[in-house]
Amino acid sequence: MIQHYLGPQRSCIVCRTKLPAHELLRFVCSPDAELVLDYRHKLPGRGAYTCCKPSCYAKALDTHAFARAFKRPCKPASIHVIVQQLRTQVLAKVVSLLGMARKSGIAVSGQQAILHALRRPREVAWVLIADDMAPAAAEKFQRQVHEISVMRGIDKQILTQALGSGERSAVLLKKSPLAQALKRELQRYVDVMGEV
Ligand SMILES: [Zn+2]
Incomplete structure (x- = not known):
């Protein structure tokens, strides 16, 4: 059943x-x-x-x-061709899910908005920090989100494109099935980037 x-x-x-x-x-x-x-x-x-x-x-x-x-x-x-197709297509799905998350209001971006959302940690699923956020800024930001799960794996350019906004180096996802689906997809992207 x-x-x-x-x-x-x-x-x-x-x-x-x-x-x-x-x-x-x-x-x-x-x-x-x-x-x-x-x-x-x-x-x-x-x-x-x-x-x-x-x-x-x-x-x-x-x-x-x-x-x-x-x-x-x-x-x-060749395995290289297939892995390349997988990378491209998984990334396209990550970008599409991020766009959906923004439209449905569960993706919060912009430093002030994120800090505001962090005041209600129970509603927060996870936070994405762009791979190319300046190390000092990333460290400071990581301290601010302390107990929240942090994902890495994509850079500012992709994040900005996916959110259709000004430059973004972080995004916060509110608890929802979409946030879970996005986390799974991002993890798959990180995994496939580690392949041959
Ligand atoms: Zn199998």
């Missing part, structure tokens, strides 16, 4: 782990027989799924598991 609420389940073509489809990576084979990562699960055609673990998608590339899953030839793709 629980499965009903988790959406359709799919198996990783390598380790066979069964998970809700949205927790797996979806790949399609383009009309030119190129392997394409379909991070948002939107491209048409037969999909093949792997875990988000690099060991699984790397093995799928090495063993021609994709061609078998698509039941047609698919040109070999």
